[in-house]
Amino acid sequence: MNPSFQELIKHKFPDLSRGQKKVAEFLVNFMEKGSLYTAGQIGKEAGVSETTVIRLAYALGLNGFSDLQELMRNEWLSSTESKEAASKPIAEEKKPFSEWLSPVDEKELSQAVDALIKSDQVYIAGFRESHTASYWLYYKMNQLRNHVLLSFPTGFLLETLCNLTSASTVVVFSLPRYTKEALEVAQQAKKQGAKVIAITDRRLSPVGQIADITLLAGTTEHILSLLALSQIVISSMQQRDEKTAGKRQEHLEKLYAEQGIFLE
Numbered sequence: 001m002n003p004s005f006q007e008l009i010k011h012k013f014p015d016l017s018r019g020q021k022k023v024a025e026f027l028v029n030f031m032e033k034g035s036l037y038t039a040g041q042i043g044k045e046a047g048v049s050e051t052t053v054i055r056l057a058y059a060l061g062l063n064g065f066s067d068l069q070e071l072m073r074n075e076w077l078s079s080t081e082s083k084e085a086a087s088k089p090i091a092e093e094k095k096p097f098s099e100w101l102s103p104v105d106e107k108e109l110s111q112a113v114d115a116l117i118k119s120d121q122v123y124i125a126g127f128r129e130s131h132t133a134s135y136w137l138y139y140k141m142n143q144l145r146n147h148v149l150l151s152f153p154t155g156f157l158l159e160t161l162c163n164l165t166s167a168s169t170v171v172v173f174s175l176p177r178y179t180k181e182a183l184e185v186a187q188q189a190k191k192q193g194a195k196v197i198a199i200t201d202r203r204l205s206p207v208g209q210i211a212d213i214t215l216l217a218g219t220t221e222h223i224l225s226l227l228a229l230s231q232i233v234i235s236s237m238q239q240r241d242e243k244t245a246g247k248r249q250e251h252l253e254k255l256y257a258e259q260g261i262f263l264e
Contacts, residue, residue: 005031015059016056017055017059019048020052020055020056022047023048023052027072035072035073039054053065105216110236111213112215113240114240115169115195116145117237119169120165120167121149121165121169122149122170123149123150123151123160123168124141124148124170125171125172125182126172127153127155127173127182128153128179130173130179131151131152131153133173133223133226134150134173138150144237144244144245144249145244145248154181156181161189164189164193165194166192166194168189168192168194168195170186172189172196172211175201178207186210196211197214199230200214200217215229217229
């Protein structure tokens with residue numbers, strides 16, 4: 001059985017020239033254009049010469065650009081038919097996205113972002129099922145500011161909480177079934193004068209009742225609702241404190257490069 005266009009690109013990609021790799025990535029991402037455009041048009045879109053596009057076909061072991069385009073066209077038509085067949089269930093999956101962020105109050109979001117930027121430290125707490133979302137928020141926020149701490153999946157250290165001050169902010173994920181750890185963290189933070197931001201499903205949830213700021217998740221049945229809300233928080237912080245976030249990200253990029261963390 002002959003390899004598909006995508007499989008052929010994946011197999012040959014490491015051996016391609018820099019220009020050919022640019023064309024290959026363009027064709028993989030825009031297969032419809034690749035199926036219909038001329039070699040010159042593809043080259044212009046990919047930022048290379050027409051000759052580079054033609055040479056890619058030969059580098060892939062094909063007889064020429066026409067063979068490459070036929071291979072792409074067959075795969076594109078096949079994928080289009082598959083997408084049409086799957087469109088209904090996908091549409092059902094996408095439907096909740098518009099509902100997840102609908103309860104978010106812009107004023108409270110602004111207050112939360114302001115507190116997260118100005119605090120001397122931020123402690124993020126999420127237990128059991130909520131820990132996945134809390135870890136994501138912790139990781140992303142660490143790219144924007146310093147002194148960000150995270151709870152354990154099943155508990156917390158009082159030695160860490162005792163460092164909270166009136167200038168600190170604690171973010172608590174508290175969703176059904178509500179854990180006693182989430183409430184205890186919020187209560188301890190309040191005792192020490194720290195600001196508490198609750199990410200919860202209702203204002204009168206156990207943590208919502210004592211929080212200074214409450215950000216409501218549209219649904220608690222899908223982890224993506226929590227990640228979507230967390231992404232809004234991160235994006236807002238990045239835009240409002242662009243200078244500080246930019247400097248930290250620039251420093252991190254240097255460290256990443258020194259350690260060879262990322263391949264590209």
